[in-house]
Amino acid sequence: IGAYLLNPDSRRFNLDDLALKYLGYRTQTFEELMEKNRIGDDFSKISPMEAAHYSIEDADVALRLYKVLSNKLYETGLDRVMQEIEMKLIPVLADLELNGVFVDTDKLKELSRDYQEKLDSLLKELFELTGERFNPNSPSQVSRVLFERLKLTPPKKTKQGAFSTSADVLESLANEHPVAEKLLEYRKYQKLKSTYLDTLPRLVNPVTGRIHASFHQTGTGTGRLSSSNPNVQNLPIKDDAGKEIRRCIVPQKKGWKIVSADYSQIELRVLAHCSGDEQLIEAFKHEEDIHSLTASRLYGISQDSVTDEMRKVGKMVNFAIIYGISPFGLAKRLKISSKIAENMISNYFSAYPGVRKYIHETIEKAREKGYVTTLFGRRREIPHFRTRNKTRIQEGERIAVNTPIQGTAADIMKIAMIKVDELVKEAGLKGFAILQVHDELVFEVPETEVDKICDILRKGMTEGLDLKVPLKIDISIADYWA
Template sequence: MADKLILIDGNSIAFRAFYALPLLKNQSNLHTNAIYGFTLMLEKLIKEEQPTHFLIAFDAGKTTFRHETYKDYKGGRQKTPSELSEQFPYIRKLAEAYQIKHYEQDMYEADDIIGTLAKEATEKQLETIIVTGDRDLTQLASDYVTIYYTKKGVTEIDKYTPQFIQDLYGFEPKKIIDLKGLMGDKSDNIPGVPGVGEKTALKLLHEYGSVEAVLENLEHIKGKKLNENLTNHKEDALMSKQLATINIDAPINVTLADTLLPEKDESRKIALFQELDFKQMLEQLDSTTQVKEEKEIIINEAFNSFDFSSAQSMDIRIRCFQDNYLKNEIIGVGICVQGETFVVEPDTLVHNISFIEALKSSDVNKFVYDAKETKVLFNRLNIEIQGIAHCMMLATYLLDPALKIIDVAQSAQLHNVHYVESDEMIFGKGAKMHVPEQHILFKHIAAEVNAIHEVSPIQLEKLKELEQVELLTELELPLALVLAEMEMQGIKVNKETLKDMQNEIQVRLDGLVTRIHDHAGSTFNINSPKQLGVVLFEDLALDSPKKKKTKTGYSTAVDVLESLVGKHPIIEDILLYRTLSKLQSTYVEGLQKLIGEDGKIHTRFNQVIAQTGRLSSVDPNLQNIPVRLDEGRKIRKAFVPSEADSVIFAADYSQIELRVLAHITGDKGMLDAFNQGIDIHTKTAMKVFDVSKEDVTSNMRRQAKAVNFGIVYGISDYGLSQSLGITRKAAQEFIDNYLESFPNVKAYMNDIIQEAKQNGYVTTLLNRRRYIPDITSRNFNLRGFAERTAMNTPIQGSAADIIKLAMVHYNEQVKETDFKARLLLQVHDELIFEVPKAELEAFSLFVKNIMENAMDLDVPLEVEYNSGESWYEAK
């Protein structure tokens, strides 16, 4: 295979990716769309081009040697959105994960680095591909250098060869700089000659050959105004050509040898993709965890005759096949007790009565990997396990909430225990997953339960050092057992209601199809972007600044369609059709498939994903039902009580994060508003707009609400401008006015950043930590994202802690009552119960009291509640 060099214009491709893809975020609230787009391009290039050499060049800063020639070079450019800035450090990490050299040089641009390396590659006759979204680099095209220019996004490209440029412009590549000299370049603020566009510049160059020749032949150039402009702006033309010329002899400290790709190693990619939540990328990697040491573990075969009655503690690992422990096959149980290791099939457990009694005894401490899973699996075997004292998975999460937790092997390796193989090694992955032969499976379970025995005391010691033992033992662990009960309980779903909704939505969809076809004047497949694009942009001749054409046709992405709203009635119908179609397939039809034989849906709650401490749910994700749309809200009509004479009862914290913000900052304006029962958004609007309560308009309140919640989530001027449909300048003014109106909030933001820099982490009110290693980074973008994380984590995390506390307190206190009510779901700041009608009045006050007193703040916690025949009516 011949050697091949790829050079990427890093900044240019990052910008392309950012604006081509919708704003994506990972679990840590980091925007990832530019990183993801960049990853797609790297994968495509590596697969299709199979390079041997690779480098990504970045711009080092705002000032370059070109500013010495023209101080306004690249002037007037808008500030890079923080949503993109925070991604640049991760794009560099991405390069490192792919083992690709990245480089930047003070006073020089990425173009100059690329040009200098391309020259060296040409001298060595090395085939070179330059990937960029900037046409400036096309001047480097040669017999050995091809420019891959990204026209749209990061995957649709034009290949600029010398012949392509000849066909396009009628001259050789080096004349690109003459073209820029005459017409200038608005994106780089290169002035050129006023009144000279591409058409005129090309005509002049075809006739005279260069900028210099044009200026030497002014007497022959017709057109009074053109001649006058060329005469008056000679220096501008020559300077513009100089500015557009790439320096191919830049004093860089990187050579072709530095760009050689090493042997393939996927390990760093795996770690980064886990951090970024790039699930699809992870699935494409064939990765395994290597076992670094062996440990001889003797499995005692005499389980049935062993006496567990004297055991004071035991380590337990009960396993099922694949993730869904609510229904998947239970395949083995591992026990480590008094120096002995047992691994048995679940049916064998009942043959040892002393073991069953020990499991049921709260006096015998159990150390497990996943407390919630353990409780559910033993419950399925009709055994009520008591006395779970430690959960290895939850401890791993508390010690490092940024970690994407996978299995026992990973948690063990964090504490230098390396004899456990990964689940992927044992069970395979994807379609190839299987239960291995029993001797392999039992050996794996034995290793896991020994790791639990070895690692648990180490974890407890570390939690003690961090003053987090209570967070585990009094919040997260009790909560896991509450969640287990909720998962087993499930919530009844009326399939007929969903079927009726399915029919109603289908009627609406059929009507929309007819209307859309009428608008178009033809029948076509609305679900085909290719056919839809032809209808919109050719048949109906609609136009939009966001119109994009790809290899397969016109883009009909949401942002493109939204830019056409108001230009033709077909657009609103298409948008509604898409929304209803997704609702139909994902929820109305999707939920029907998840209803079990008991008529219920049993979602699974996850405690170890969000770094803030928030819960999430899967199979299904009940936190993502699109309630902003009326049809989405109506899905909740299908969630009903499981027993007659009962209702669904919903209790919801009101503005909990803003109340936490008021408490943490101690801002008088916010404290007064909440303590006096004044609407906080109205109060904010009064302060920011300097108006009386009576003069606050609905639009003022809407804007105030956006910035109130924006502060909690680390809003930027770009983010607020997108949310409110205003300019970035106006958004920044709004944020500045807000911070002036609430001075303690501003002081908190400064103080928490300093605290994070000093400690390396921030904490919630219950001492939940989030480590922020980049808070002292010398990289501005990396540090900026870290600062926003430092500001919003204590607020979001404390709000999460409060509702978790409420759930634990409820579980403790309800046992002292005769209430027959059952806790079914937790969704964001809301708890959902099933309550007998006879208990409703007393139970409502009982729950409200628990939730409002879950934690003592300087402002009252307020809970709103309602009930009805369905979850929908309870809201």
């Protein structure tokens, strides 16, 4: 974890790699030891002396690395993040993994059958629309049907010399032919079926009857947690298909509930705090609809006149700014001209001048220092500015703007998880955490403890941080993960 904090964009944190990088020492790897003795992978056949040397080397290297990394963490000011956030989070995540989640496998199987019927129906529609049978899972066959048979506008060729059939390409073709939209729909249902509906039942532990995902502290550049087996972070949240799968996560015991607490617009609140923009701060203090407010500024109308469609645009622009989107990128996403997108971004910055200033100053500081930090001191190096490559520099600018916002939000969630865990244990409650996904914390709770857990979640997730805007959570209580 210490090595990760020093270089969060690396994904090589095993002992052998770290020894070589920080100590200039080449360890004997497990593979080398096995190959040397020609005994496959059965460690029990290694002589006691060789096994002792191998183990002692690991212990020695670990201690030497601890000393080197501790000094580096102190020198870079990352020691507080290490001790106060990441180290305290380890037992919380260990409990989260051990607790696991209970899934209604019968419901999953039923959904899988429904999705298969949907896929069969979509496949039939695809054949009718194109006038021939083809495999929608084959990029080459899809490319041939779209660009040779149907003569749709071809995109630029990939490095391999073929036409891409990616989601972006299909979205751009949606206005030309209905087959593009049907292909996107087919892919969505197939991915959900194979990744979740058919896979989750196989991941159920035969002893506990629950699925125990792995949560990783070293998997993202911003400090957010990642997960695997299954990757719960990739489960679609907003659409109906994702909600159907979430409903399969239920309490294991009768008389229990699933309680989830989701931060409301945490990244925008962090942006308001970091930028000090008065308009944003006041909007959050008075609990205004921030997306409606932004839409009214983009279109130059009163909030009362903002339609649902306009609000969606306002929401998209709000989050696009955090991710450093370009006018071209926004135009593509909203399916509008680059000129209109440019005007929208200009109107946004006119409405929130503090944000414009913050973004400009953040990028300049990143160029000067070569890194950015979160509110709590988490640090991310940005080597992109040491090149003359325009595309790479633009990527660096996006990272410089996004990391302090998303990273601070990640830190807030981690601090909240630690606080909530302490409060639940102090209260001696039976309820326990089962998931952390994006800005959401999910608990499995006896009905008799629901009110107490809700109070703890409000206290642990929204209090104790000195921010210019209030933090807010939305709590859901149901018989499934709602």
